[in-house]
Amino acid sequence: MQQIDWAEFIGRARTSAVHLEMRDAYGVAGEAAEFAAWKETGAIDLDPDSESWRDWSTIVRDATARGVQVRRARIVSEPVTAYTRWLHQSTVVNESVGERVRWLPRARASDIALPGNDFWVLDDALVQFHHFTGDGDWAQEGTFEHRTEPAVVRLCADAFEQVWERAVPHEDYKIS
Template sequence: MAEPTLEQQLRSCRRSAVHLEMRDGYMRSDPRFIAWQNGVRDAPEDNDPALRPWLALTAELTGKDVEIRRARIVSEPVSDYIEFEHHVTDANVKAGELVRWLPRRQASDIALPGNDFWLLDDRLVVFHHFDGDGELAPDDETFTDDPATVKLCGSAFEAVWERAVPHEQYRPARRP
Protein backbone atom coordinates (compact mmCIF):
# COMPACT_ATOMS: atom_id res chain seq x y z
CA MET A 1 0.00 0.00 0.00
CA ALA A 2 1.36 3.41 -0.99
CA GLU A 3 2.21 6.04 1.61
CA PRO A 4 -0.47 8.76 1.77
CA THR A 5 0.54 11.94 -0.04
CA LEU A 6 1.30 15.17 1.78
CA GLU A 7 -2.03 16.56 0.56
CA GLN A 8 -3.88 13.55 1.98
CA GLN A 9 -2.00 13.90 5.27
CA LEU A 10 -2.82 17.62 5.39
CA ARG A 11 -6.50 16.90 4.79
CA SER A 12 -6.45 14.55 7.79
CA CYS A 13 -5.14 17.29 10.13
CA ARG A 14 -7.41 18.25 12.98
CA ARG A 15 -5.49 21.06 14.72
CA SER A 16 -2.31 22.25 13.10
CA ALA A 17 0.13 22.03 10.24
CA VAL A 18 3.44 23.86 10.51
CA HIS A 19 6.02 24.15 7.77
CA LEU A 20 9.67 25.18 8.08
CA GLU A 21 11.55 26.25 4.96
CA MET A 22 15.30 26.81 5.12
CA ARG A 23 16.53 27.08 1.52
CA ASP A 24 17.19 30.28 -0.44
CA GLY A 25 15.77 28.84 -3.64
CA TYR A 26 13.35 26.17 -4.75
CA MET A 27 12.43 24.79 -8.15
CA ARG A 28 13.84 27.67 -10.14
CA SER A 29 12.38 25.93 -13.19
CA ASP A 30 8.87 26.89 -11.99
CA PRO A 31 7.15 28.82 -14.82
CA ARG A 32 5.68 31.27 -12.27
CA PHE A 33 9.18 32.12 -11.00
CA ILE A 34 10.54 32.48 -14.53
CA ALA A 35 7.66 34.81 -15.44
CA TRP A 36 8.30 36.84 -12.27
CA GLN A 37 11.99 37.16 -13.21
CA ASN A 38 10.83 38.51 -16.57
CA GLY A 39 8.74 41.22 -14.92
CA VAL A 40 5.32 39.55 -14.66
CA ARG A 41 3.77 40.61 -11.34
CA ASP A 42 0.40 39.63 -9.91
CA ALA A 43 -0.36 37.05 -12.59
CA PRO A 44 -3.65 35.18 -12.07
CA GLU A 45 -1.71 31.99 -11.37
CA ASP A 46 -0.12 33.74 -8.37
CA ASN A 47 -3.37 34.70 -6.64
CA ASP A 48 -6.26 32.60 -7.96
CA PRO A 49 -7.10 29.49 -5.89
CA ALA A 50 -8.45 27.82 -9.05
CA LEU A 51 -5.00 28.15 -10.64
CA ARG A 52 -2.93 27.72 -7.48
CA PRO A 53 -4.35 24.67 -5.63
CA TRP A 54 -2.38 25.37 -2.45
CA LEU A 55 -4.52 28.45 -1.83
CA ALA A 56 -7.75 26.44 -2.11
CA LEU A 57 -6.40 23.73 0.20
CA THR A 58 -5.29 26.35 2.74
CA ALA A 59 -8.72 27.97 2.75
CA GLU A 60 -10.37 24.56 3.10
CA LEU A 61 -8.21 23.54 6.06
CA THR A 62 -8.33 26.87 7.88
CA GLY A 63 -12.10 26.84 7.33
CA LYS A 64 -12.10 23.64 9.43
CA ASP A 65 -10.09 25.40 12.18
CA VAL A 66 -6.75 23.86 11.24
CA GLU A 67 -4.05 26.41 11.94
CA ILE A 68 -1.45 26.56 9.16
CA ARG A 69 1.82 28.28 9.96
CA ARG A 70 4.87 28.62 7.72
CA ALA A 71 8.25 29.96 8.82
CA ARG A 72 11.04 30.75 6.40
CA ILE A 73 14.69 31.12 7.35
CA VAL A 74 16.33 33.30 4.71
CA SER A 75 19.77 34.68 3.95
CA GLU A 76 20.03 38.45 3.64
CA PRO A 77 20.37 40.12 1.29
CA VAL A 78 17.72 37.78 -0.08
CA SER A 79 18.00 35.75 -3.26
CA ASP A 80 15.83 36.58 -6.25
CA TYR A 81 13.79 33.46 -5.47
CA ILE A 82 13.05 34.68 -1.93
CA GLU A 83 11.98 38.06 -3.38
CA PHE A 84 9.55 36.14 -5.60
CA GLU A 85 8.29 34.07 -2.66
CA HIS A 86 7.76 37.19 -0.59
CA HIS A 87 5.82 38.76 -3.44
CA VAL A 88 3.42 35.82 -3.88
CA THR A 89 2.97 35.15 -0.14
CA ASP A 90 0.24 37.79 0.22
CA ALA A 91 -2.11 35.29 -1.44
CA ASN A 92 -1.12 32.61 1.11
CA VAL A 93 -1.97 34.97 3.94
CA LYS A 94 -5.31 35.93 2.35
CA ALA A 95 -6.12 32.21 2.12
CA GLY A 96 -5.58 31.87 5.88
CA GLU A 97 -1.96 30.79 6.26
CA LEU A 98 0.18 32.52 8.89
CA VAL A 99 3.68 33.23 7.56
CA ARG A 100 6.79 34.56 9.24
CA TRP A 101 10.34 35.27 8.05
CA LEU A 102 13.58 34.90 10.02
CA PRO A 103 16.91 36.25 8.78
CA ARG A 104 19.38 33.34 8.88
CA ARG A 105 21.82 35.26 11.11
CA GLN A 106 19.18 35.19 13.85
CA ALA A 107 18.86 31.38 13.65
CA SER A 108 22.48 30.44 14.36
CA ASP A 109 21.80 29.14 17.88
CA ILE A 110 18.65 27.15 17.03
CA ALA A 111 18.94 23.37 16.67
CA LEU A 112 17.44 22.70 13.23
CA PRO A 113 16.82 19.46 11.34
CA GLY A 114 18.73 19.00 8.09
CA ASN A 115 15.70 19.31 5.80
CA ASP A 116 12.58 21.39 5.34
CA PHE A 117 9.57 19.75 6.91
CA TRP A 118 5.89 19.77 7.73
CA LEU A 119 4.78 18.82 11.25
CA LEU A 120 1.16 17.70 11.27
CA ASP A 121 -0.87 17.74 14.49
CA ASP A 122 2.36 17.34 16.48
CA ARG A 123 2.38 13.67 15.47
CA LEU A 124 3.83 13.25 11.98
CA VAL A 125 6.82 14.84 10.25
CA VAL A 126 7.06 15.02 6.48
CA PHE A 127 10.59 15.87 5.34
CA HIS A 128 11.12 17.40 1.89
CA HIS A 129 14.23 16.50 -0.09
CA PHE A 130 15.74 18.68 -2.82
CA ASP A 131 18.75 18.34 -5.05
CA GLY A 132 21.59 20.89 -4.98
CA ASP A 133 19.78 23.16 -7.44
CA GLY A 134 16.60 23.25 -5.34
CA GLU A 135 14.60 20.91 -7.57
CA LEU A 136 12.66 18.10 -5.92
CA ALA A 137 14.75 14.97 -5.46
CA PRO A 138 13.34 11.71 -6.90
CA ASP A 139 12.44 10.56 -3.36
CA ASP A 140 11.21 14.01 -2.38
CA GLU A 141 9.26 13.15 0.80
CA THR A 142 9.85 10.93 3.79
CA PHE A 143 7.41 10.48 6.64
CA THR A 144 8.15 9.70 10.29
CA ASP A 145 6.27 9.62 13.55
CA ASP A 146 9.42 8.91 15.58
CA PRO A 147 8.85 10.78 18.89
CA ALA A 148 12.39 12.22 19.05
CA THR A 149 12.13 13.54 15.49
CA VAL A 150 8.67 14.99 16.12
CA LYS A 151 10.01 16.71 19.25
CA LEU A 152 13.07 18.12 17.42
CA CYS A 153 10.95 19.49 14.59
CA GLY A 154 8.35 20.93 16.95
CA SER A 155 10.92 22.71 19.10
CA ALA A 156 12.85 23.96 16.05
CA PHE A 157 9.72 25.36 14.46
CA GLU A 158 8.55 27.09 17.65
CA ALA A 159 12.00 28.63 18.26
CA VAL A 160 12.04 30.02 14.70
CA TRP A 161 8.41 31.18 14.93
CA GLU A 162 9.08 33.06 18.18
CA ARG A 163 11.90 35.10 16.61
CA ALA A 164 10.52 35.51 13.11
CA VAL A 165 8.84 38.59 11.68
CA PRO A 166 5.20 38.35 10.52
CA HIS A 167 4.85 38.50 6.74
CA GLU A 168 2.98 41.80 6.84
CA GLN A 169 5.94 43.44 8.64
CA TYR A 170 8.90 41.74 6.95
CA ARG A 171 10.79 43.77 4.36
CA PRO A 172 13.38 41.63 2.58
CA ALA A 173 16.89 43.07 2.67
CA ARG A 174 17.89 43.40 -0.99
CA ARG A 175 21.23 43.65 -2.69
CA PRO A 176 22.41 47.23 -3.29
Protein backbone atom coordinates (compact mmCIF):
# COMPACT_ATOMS: atom_id res chain seq x y z
CA MET A 1 0.00 0.00 0.00
CA GLN A 2 1.28 3.45 -0.85
CA GLN A 3 1.45 5.71 2.16
CA ILE A 4 0.40 9.32 1.88
CA ASP A 5 2.78 11.76 3.50
CA TRP A 6 0.18 14.37 4.37
CA ALA A 7 2.67 17.00 5.53
CA GLU A 8 4.60 16.74 2.27
CA PHE A 9 1.44 16.68 0.14
CA ILE A 10 -0.36 19.61 1.76
CA GLY A 11 3.01 21.34 2.03
CA ARG A 12 2.99 21.66 -1.78
CA ALA A 13 -0.06 23.96 -1.65
CA ARG A 14 0.58 27.66 -2.05
CA THR A 15 -2.95 29.10 -2.20
CA SER A 16 -5.56 26.36 -1.84
CA ALA A 17 -6.11 22.77 -0.78
CA VAL A 18 -9.65 21.47 -1.27
CA HIS A 19 -10.94 18.01 -0.45
CA LEU A 20 -14.17 16.30 -1.55
CA GLU A 21 -15.40 13.25 0.35
CA MET A 22 -18.28 11.24 -1.11
CA ARG A 23 -18.55 8.04 0.95
CA ASP A 24 -21.02 7.53 3.78
CA ALA A 25 -18.51 5.50 5.74
CA TYR A 26 -14.81 4.81 5.68
CA GLY A 27 -13.09 1.82 7.18
CA VAL A 28 -9.50 3.00 7.33
CA ALA A 29 -7.46 1.32 10.03
CA GLY A 30 -6.23 4.58 11.55
CA GLU A 31 -9.75 5.54 12.63
CA ALA A 32 -11.14 2.14 13.58
CA ALA A 33 -10.35 2.21 17.32
CA GLU A 34 -11.65 5.75 17.85
CA PHE A 35 -14.83 5.07 15.89
CA ALA A 36 -15.45 1.83 17.79
CA ALA A 37 -14.90 3.59 21.12
CA TRP A 38 -17.33 6.34 20.15
CA LYS A 39 -19.98 3.78 19.16
CA GLU A 40 -19.55 2.07 22.52
CA THR A 41 -19.22 5.09 24.82
CA GLY A 42 -20.19 8.20 22.89
CA ALA A 43 -16.85 9.74 23.92
CA ILE A 44 -14.92 11.62 21.27
CA ASP A 45 -11.51 13.29 21.23
CA LEU A 46 -11.98 16.99 20.49
CA ASP A 47 -8.50 18.16 21.50
CA PRO A 48 -6.64 19.35 18.39
CA ASP A 49 -3.35 18.84 20.20
CA SER A 50 -4.04 15.26 21.32
CA GLU A 51 -1.96 12.41 19.95
CA SER A 52 -4.68 11.37 17.50
CA TRP A 53 -5.17 14.88 16.07
CA ARG A 54 -1.73 16.50 16.46
CA ASP A 55 -0.30 15.56 13.04
CA TRP A 56 -3.33 16.81 11.10
CA SER A 57 -3.72 19.91 13.26
CA THR A 58 -0.09 20.84 12.64
CA ILE A 59 -0.44 20.32 8.89
CA VAL A 60 -3.53 22.54 8.65
CA ARG A 61 -2.15 25.21 10.97
CA ASP A 62 1.08 25.34 8.95
CA ALA A 63 -0.82 25.57 5.67
CA THR A 64 -3.16 28.32 6.82
CA ALA A 65 -0.21 30.23 8.31
CA ARG A 66 1.28 30.23 4.79
CA GLY A 67 -2.00 31.69 3.48
CA VAL A 68 -3.40 28.44 2.07
CA GLN A 69 -7.19 28.11 2.19
CA VAL A 70 -7.99 24.58 3.36
CA ARG A 71 -11.56 23.52 2.60
CA ARG A 72 -13.36 20.18 2.84
CA ALA A 73 -16.81 19.30 1.49
CA ARG A 74 -18.68 16.13 2.32
CA ILE A 75 -21.55 14.68 0.31
CA VAL A 76 -23.68 12.59 2.65
CA SER A 77 -26.78 10.43 2.44
CA GLU A 78 -29.64 11.26 4.77
CA PRO A 79 -30.48 9.98 7.23
CA VAL A 80 -26.77 9.84 7.96
CA THR A 81 -24.76 6.77 8.91
CA ALA A 82 -23.25 6.30 12.35
CA TYR A 83 -19.87 7.05 10.78
CA THR A 84 -21.11 10.39 9.44
CA ARG A 85 -22.60 11.23 12.84
CA TRP A 86 -19.18 10.56 14.44
CA LEU A 87 -17.42 12.58 11.74
CA HIS A 88 -19.82 15.47 12.21
CA GLN A 89 -19.11 15.58 15.95
CA SER A 90 -15.34 15.54 15.41
CA THR A 91 -15.34 18.20 12.67
CA VAL A 92 -15.15 20.96 15.26
CA VAL A 93 -11.47 20.01 15.55
CA ASN A 94 -10.88 20.49 11.81
CA GLU A 95 -12.47 23.91 11.98
CA SER A 96 -10.64 24.92 15.17
CA VAL A 97 -7.30 24.64 13.37
CA GLY A 98 -8.37 26.57 10.27
CA GLU A 99 -10.00 24.06 7.94
CA ARG A 100 -13.42 25.10 6.64
CA VAL A 101 -15.95 22.29 6.24
CA ARG A 102 -19.35 22.06 4.55
CA TRP A 103 -21.92 19.27 4.17
CA LEU A 104 -24.11 18.57 1.13
CA PRO A 105 -27.05 16.16 1.33
CA ARG A 106 -26.59 13.66 -1.51
CA ALA A 107 -30.06 14.40 -2.92
CA ARG A 108 -28.88 17.95 -3.68
CA ALA A 109 -25.86 16.71 -5.67
CA SER A 110 -27.70 14.76 -8.39
CA ASP A 111 -27.00 17.21 -11.20
CA ILE A 112 -23.32 17.82 -10.40
CA ALA A 113 -20.74 16.02 -12.53
CA LEU A 114 -18.64 14.23 -9.90
CA PRO A 115 -15.47 12.19 -10.37
CA GLY A 116 -15.69 8.56 -9.29
CA ASN A 117 -13.35 8.95 -6.31
CA ASP A 118 -12.70 11.25 -3.39
CA PHE A 119 -9.97 13.75 -4.15
CA TRP A 120 -7.85 16.70 -3.13
CA VAL A 121 -7.04 19.57 -5.49
CA LEU A 122 -4.00 21.71 -4.74
CA ASP A 123 -3.74 25.19 -6.25
CA ASP A 124 -6.02 24.24 -9.16
CA ALA A 125 -3.04 22.34 -10.57
CA LEU A 126 -2.76 18.90 -8.95
CA VAL A 127 -5.43 16.31 -8.18
CA GLN A 128 -4.86 13.48 -5.76
CA PHE A 129 -7.52 10.78 -6.10
CA HIS A 130 -8.09 8.38 -3.23
CA HIS A 131 -8.92 4.76 -3.92
CA PHE A 132 -10.85 2.70 -1.36
CA THR A 133 -12.10 -0.85 -1.13
CA GLY A 134 -15.83 -1.52 -0.96
CA ASP A 135 -15.53 -1.61 2.83
CA GLY A 136 -13.95 1.85 2.86
CA ASP A 137 -10.35 0.93 3.64
CA TRP A 138 -7.45 2.15 1.53
CA ALA A 139 -7.04 0.02 -1.60
CA GLN A 140 -3.89 -2.12 -1.62
CA GLU A 141 -2.71 -0.85 -4.98
CA GLY A 142 -2.95 2.76 -6.01
CA THR A 143 -4.09 4.15 -2.67
CA PHE A 144 -3.77 7.51 -4.31
CA GLU A 145 -3.23 8.73 -7.83
CA HIS A 146 -1.79 12.10 -8.86
CA ARG A 147 -3.11 13.76 -12.00
CA THR A 148 -2.18 17.09 -13.57
CA GLU A 149 -3.98 17.01 -16.92
CA PRO A 150 -5.89 20.29 -17.24
CA ALA A 151 -9.22 18.57 -18.04
CA VAL A 152 -8.98 16.31 -14.96
CA VAL A 153 -7.98 19.19 -12.71
CA ARG A 154 -10.82 21.34 -14.06
CA LEU A 155 -13.40 18.54 -13.60
CA CYS A 156 -12.42 18.14 -9.96
CA ALA A 157 -12.03 21.83 -9.19
CA ASP A 158 -15.41 22.61 -10.77
CA ALA A 159 -17.10 19.71 -8.98
CA PHE A 160 -15.70 20.87 -5.66
CA GLU A 161 -16.82 24.46 -6.17
CA GLN A 162 -20.33 23.40 -7.20
CA VAL A 163 -20.61 21.22 -4.10
CA TRP A 164 -19.17 23.98 -1.91
CA GLU A 165 -21.67 26.55 -3.18
CA ARG A 166 -24.65 24.27 -2.39
CA ALA A 167 -23.31 22.81 0.82
CA VAL A 168 -24.22 23.85 4.35
CA PRO A 169 -21.47 25.26 6.58
CA HIS A 170 -20.55 22.86 9.37
CA GLU A 171 -21.97 25.01 12.15
CA ASP A 172 -25.35 25.13 10.37
CA TYR A 173 -25.61 21.47 9.31
CA LYS A 174 -27.82 19.72 11.83
CA ILE A 175 -28.03 15.98 12.18
CA SER A 176 -31.25 14.77 13.73
